[in-house]
Amino acid sequence: MLALAPMSSPEWAAGVCAGLHAAGSRHVVYVPDNPLSHVLRELRQNYPDVETTIATREEEAFGIAAGLYLGGKRPTVMLQSSGLGNSLNALTSLFVPYQIPALILISMRGDANEWNAAQVPMGRAVAPILDAIEIPNVSAASAESVADTVALVGKTAFSTRRAGACLLPRRITVPAPQVIA
Amino acid sequence: MTRLEATRSMTAWFGDRAVVASLGHPAYDLFAAGDRPANFYTWGSMGLASSIGLGLAMAQPAKRVVVLDGDGSLLMNLGSLATIGWVRPKNLVVIVWDNGVYGTTGGQDTATVHGTNLAGAATAMGISNVTTAETIDGLARVLDRVDAEPGPWVVVAKVTENMPAVKPPLDCVYIKQRFMAAIGSPEAATIGGPA
Numbered sequence: 001m002l003a004l005a006p007m008s009s010p011e012w013a014a015g016v017c018a019g020l021h022a023a024g025s026r027h028v029v030y031v032p033d034n035p036l037s038h039v040l041r042e043l044r045q046n047y048p049d050v051e052t053t054i055a056t057r058e059e060e061a062f063g064i065a066a067g068l069y070l071g072g073k074r075p076t077v078m079l080q081s082s083g084l085g086n087s088l089n090a091l092t093s094l095f096v097p098y099q100i101p102a103l104i105l106i107s108m109r110g111d112a113n114e115w116n117a118a119q120v121p122m123g124r125a126v127a128p129i130l131d132a133i134e135i136p137n138v139s140a141a142s143a144e145s146v147a148d149t150v151a152l153v154g155k156t157a158f159s160t161r162r163a164g165a166c167l168l169p170r171r172i173t174v175p176a177p178q179v180i181a
Numbered sequence: 182m183t184r185l186e187a188t189r190s191m192t193a194w195f196g197d198r199a200v201v202a203s204l205g206h207p208a209y210d211l212f213a214a215g216d217r218p219a220n221f222y223t224w225g226s227m228g229l230a231s232s233i234g235l236g237l238a239m240a241q242p243a244k245r246v247v248v249l250d251g252d253g254s255l256l257m258n259l260g261s262l263a264t265i266g267w268v269r270p271k272n273l274v275v276i277v278w279d280n281g282v283y284g285t286t287g288g289q290d291t292a293t294v295h296g297t298n299l300a301g302a303a304t305a306m307g308i309s310n311v312t313t314a315e316t317i318d319g320l321a322r323v324l325d326r327v328d329a330e331p332g333p334w335v336v337v338a339k340v341t342e343n344m345p346a347v348k349p350p351l352d353c354v355y356i357k358q359r360f361m362a363a364i365g366s367p368e369a370a371t372i373g374g375p376a
Contacts, residue, residue: 027239053239053268055232056260063229064264067201067236070221070357071244072366075236093225094233097353158368 009045012172013038015146016105017047019166020076022147023154025103027068028052029061030078035107035173039078058083062090065102074158076103081110081126081167082119092133095163103154104135104165113170130165137165143172182317183343184278188214188249190317191276194324195219198245199237199364203230203254205285207278209345211249218363222349222356228257231265231275238270238333244364245272252279253291255299259306262335266307271331275303276338284342303335310334 009017016039020028026049030036043050055061058079065075079087084106094100109116110123130137138153140146150166157164182190188210201221202208207230208222223230234248255261255277265273281294293299303311310330314320320338327334350356361368 029236051239053264056263057258059229060232060258060260060264063226063232063258063261064236064239066226066229067233067238068240069236069368070233070361070366071237071240071364072361072368073240074368090226090229094223094229097224098357099354100357 007041009038009042010143012140012143012146012168013042015143016150016168017042017050018147019150020103020105020154021047021050022151023074023103024158025074025076025154026050027065027073028076028078029055029064029068031055031058031061031080031083033080033107035168036078036080058086059090062087062095062102066090066094066098066100069100069102074101074103074154076105076154078105078107080107082122084126084129085122088129088133091135091163096133096135099161100163101157101161102163103150103157104163105150106165106167107173108167108169111169111171113174126167135163135165137167139167139169140172146172182315182320182340184280184340185210185213185343185345186317187278187320187338187340190320191324195247198247199241199360200247200249201230201234201237202249203227203251205251206342206345207249207251209348210343212349213345213347216349218359220349221360224351224353228254228261230254231261232258234273234275235261235265235268235270238273239268241364241366242270242272246270246274248273248275250275250277251284252277252281252293252299253283256292256297259302262303262306262308265333266303270333273332274327274334274336276336278340279337280340280342282342288342300335300337303337308333308335311337313337313339315339
């Protein structure tokens with residue numbers, strides 16, 4: 001059997017994992033996207049105590065996360081920004097009124113370095129939507145600071161019982177813009 | 182059997198189980214049948230009761246978790262059956278009150294009276310223990326099987342609609358804190374505690 005050397009993760013993805021782990025989260029519920037595959041690989045390779053569950057839809061992921069919290073866990077929900085729209089009823093009628101916390105990690109589409117015009121409208125709306133439904137949100141400033149930012153968002157969420165979001169911009173997750181001819 | 186009669190018939194069986202109720206009439210009838218701290222009444226998030234139950238069952242594998250869902254609500258989140266069929270928590274039972282109508286919103290037909298078979302859907306999604314119940318006695322026999330065989334279970338209970346007369350408390354935070362304390366969730370004790 002061929003032994004494959006573990007792939008090294010990009011700094012931002014290693015930072016996401018270190019940050020959520022530092023915030024005490026051991027359960028990640030997600031709907032995948034391409035950049036987040038780096039996070040998932042890093043979790044598999046270096047965080048055996050973190051359990052991951054894939055959901056069929058972002059709203060479902062939030063439902064599972066709410067149940068994990070009710071059962072005493074600290075859930076992380078990972079999604080692409082396009083899935084935020086699918087999540088809004090769970091956030092506004094479950095997480096906010098019941099004061100259920102989660103660490104929300106949003107892999108951005110539609111911001112700088114986006115090649116797909118269909119992703120742009122939601123990408124522009126992510127932060128205003130989160131502001132409108134009163135979910136604290138910050139955007140990671142650099143690959144080096146992702147770990148600290150994610151840890152802070154998570155610790156704040158779980159210590160205040162208020163879901164909080166960290167946006168992962170494409171200039172960090174997809175640093176080389178893709179160009180289609 | 183009406184949904185309220187069926188819910189009332191289960192109260193002794195609930196015991197120390199955690200019970201998650203879908204919003205509207207299933208939650209109202211659970212409250213009417215007997216309020217208890219280990220009831221989690223949802224006031225929104227239509228469709229997510231089974232997902233909440235799945236997360237809870239994953240977090241506390243030793244705790245028996247019951248979901249009281251509606252046919253209309255489950256139709257809104259059928260993907261949940263796929264995830265339950267994948268994760269296969271032994272301690273999860275999803276009861277689907279199938280009355281063929283969106284009872285909380287005025288009695289419009291659901292797809293289950295026009296050909297949709299939710300028990301068949303659950304089986305097709307990989308859930309091995311799926312059954313139906315149409316009477317109080319039949320439901321009691323099903324619950325005996327649920328006790329004898331590990332889950333996940335999906336029980337489609339054919340009920341008729343009834344108009345609830347009472348509602349659970351509107352204080353969502355109270356519902357949650359009381360529920361978490363009742364089922365022994367560690368976070369319930371950390372009000373103001375460390376991050």
